Structures are given as C-alpha cells and as structure tokens.
Amino acid sequence: MTDNPYEASPERRAERLAETAPTECDVRVERLVTELIGRVADKWTMIILEVLEEHKELRFTELARKVEGISQKMLTQTLRHMERDGMVTRTIHPVIPPRVDYRLTPLGLSLGAAFCGVWIWAEKNLTEVEAARTAFDAR
Amino acid sequence: MTDNPYEASPERRAERLAETAPTECDVRVERLVTELIGRVADKWTMIILEVLEEHKELRFTELARKVEGISQKMLTQTLRHMERDGMVTRTIHPVIPPRVDYRLTPLGLSLGAAFCGVWIWAEKNLTEVEAARTAFDAR
DNA sequence: ATTTATACGCACCAAAAGGAGAGTGACCCC
DNA sequence: GGGGTCACTCTCCTTTTGGTGCGTATAAAT
Numbered sequence: 355m356t357d358n359p360y361e362a363s364p365e366r367r368a369e370r371l372a373e374t375a376p377t378e379c380d381v382r383v384e385r386l387v388t389e390l391i392g393r394v395a396d397k398w399t400m401i402i403l404e405v406l407e408e409h410k411e412l413r414f415t416e417l418a419r420k421v422e423g424i425s426q427k428m429l430t431q432t433l434r435h436m437e438r439d440g441m442v443t444r445t446i447h448p449v450i451p452p453r454v455d456y457r458l459t460p461l462g463l464s465l466g467a468a469f470c471g472v473w474i475w476a477e478k479n480l481t482e483v484e485a486a487r488t489a490f491d492a493r
Numbered sequence: 494m495t496d497n498p499y500e501a502s503p504e505r506r507a508e509r510l511a512e513t514a515p516t517e518c519d520v521r522v523e524r525l526v527t528e529l530i531g532r533v534a535d536k537w538t539m540i541i542l543e544v545l546e547e548h549k550e551l552r553f554t555e556l557a558r559k560v561e562g563i564s565q566k567m568l569t570q571t572l573r574h575m576e577r578d579g580m581v582t583r584t585i586h587p588v589i590p591p592r593v594d595y596r597l598t599p600l601g602l603s604l605g606a607a608f609c610g611v612w613i614w615a616e617k618n619l620t621e622v623e624a625a626r627t628a629f630d631a632r
Numbered sequence: 633a634t635t636t637a638t639a640c641g642c643a644c645c646a647a648a649a650g651g652a653g654a655g656t657g658a659c660c661c662c
Numbered sequence: 663g664g665g666g667t668c669a670c671t672c673t674c675c676t677t678t679t680g681g682t683g684c685g686t687a688t689a690a691a692t
Contacts, residue, residue, distance in 0.1 A: 387615045390622060391539060395611065397531045414669055425651055430670065440625025450659045451668040461621055468614035472534065475607035476526040482600060483529060486579025553639055564681055569640065589688045590638040635692075649678070
C-alpha cells in the first residue's frame, strides 16, 4: 500500500529513485514538473482534450461549437499551446475557404488518460463537495 | 479496452449510464463537474495537496515554508477554498501565539490520489514535451 | 519597555487573463 | 458586385489574479 504510486508524493517518488535526500537535480525536475502541470492543467486544455478524445478529428469551428463557452481567442490560444507541447497536430488543408483539422497525438491521448482520474473523482465526489460547501457556508 | 474508464470521456461515461442521448440532467452534472475541476485543478491546490500528503499535519507557517513561492495571501485563500470544499480540516488551538493545524480529509486524500496520475504523467513525459516545444519553436 | 512570534485580514496596486468585435484574404454563389 | 464561408489575427477593454505591506491581539522573552 505504501508502494502504490497513487499514494506517494513526487518527493517520495524522487527519494525512492535516489535513495538520498533530494539533490539539486531532483529539485530542478520537480520544478519543471510543477510548471508543466500549471500549464497543462487549465480548464480549457482539459475540456478540449476531452472533446478531441471523443471525436477523433475536428476542425476549428466544430471545436468552437462543441466546447461551449470558449471564446475564439481562447480556443486559438489553447490549441496553439497544446500544439507546441505536442498534444495535438494541426493540419492545414490549402483549400478555400480554409480548413484546419485538429487531432490528438499519442502524447495528448496519454494526458487525457492521466486526467481521467480527476474527472472520475469529480463525478463521484460532486455531491460530497457540495455538501461540504453548504455546511461551510452555514456559519 | 473500450471499457477501460481511463480511456472514456465523461460524455461517454454518462451515455453508458443513461443509454440515451445526453439528457438535461447529464448536461447539468457535467457543467458542475467542469466547474469543480476548474476550481480544484489550480497550481497551488495541487501543490498544497502534495505537501499535506507527505506531512500529515502542518501549521500555517510550516506550509508557507514548504510550498515555496506562495504568498501568504494565496496560501490563506487556497486553504480556505480547500476547507470549504471539504479537502482540509482547520483546527485552531487557542494558545498564544496562535497555532492552526491543517490536515487532509479523506476527500482531500482521494483528490490527491486522483491527481497522482497527472504528476506521474508529467514526470514521465517531461522530456517529450520539452522536445516538442523546441521543435515547435524552431520554426 | 520593547521586541518577537503567529496567523491572519485589509487595502492598494500591477500584471495577466480573457471577452467583444472588427478586419482579412481568397474564392464561390447569386 | 455584393454577400457568405473559414480560420484566424489584432485591438481595445474589463475582469480576475496575485503581490506587498501594514495592522492586530496577546503573552513570553529580553
């Protein structure tokens, strides 16, 4: 149970690898991981990931419709970031009017899988969180 | 493989439950889940979760030191949100100078576990993401 | 008497995120 | 020749986020 990776913090995991106190290198890696998570774990990225998981390939306006609530600007921006990070491929068809298709890379798919735990958690614990909130607010 | 919950989107999961097209209720739940994730999946929450997983119980300044980079304001704010959502308990010892202990609830622990997949993903795919970035920037 | 320590709350300000809407280029349809 | 389509980009504006520093209560230590 102590060896279940799902119950270990990154420090713990790093320690198991190094079997020493955290070195300078560990700290650097951890900082990078934290930064990566900060970039990757935003609302729109998660939702776009989900939508693209469901429909293998979508063009810009299709995505805009499916994501619901996202502005054009945010959609473009998020897709660019995802492309830069290697999560999606962007294929431009040189036709008129323009046509651009987005689809997940294997890396993007794997991130979607990693986030799935969080979605499931949210679904499962939604009512508990709401109960905690009303209890908290009742004071 | 198709039945692996880690590879299904929330729509898919909802569909399996309902066996129909998404109803009004499904949409409402999904919206709530999305909102919950938006609140819960921010940088500081994730990091505080990790730190509190490692050290069972910490007081305010201990947390401030361990989290590194967080401002007092953000620490207070994030902890309050986490408390409201039922992730942490806040026990005030009426002594002087004041002493307040924070520890994770079972709910908080379970969220930590849910996020662990993302941490592991980030650790594992860090170099691939960096490679994708430099490749992208090289144009 | 002054300093120190703790866990904040509050007020002010700077920076960043994000929305709305207009513009663009190239072609097809009427 | 005017309008429509698509995938944007650009500009302006508002909202949100987050940092800094000050204030506070209280007792022990110096």
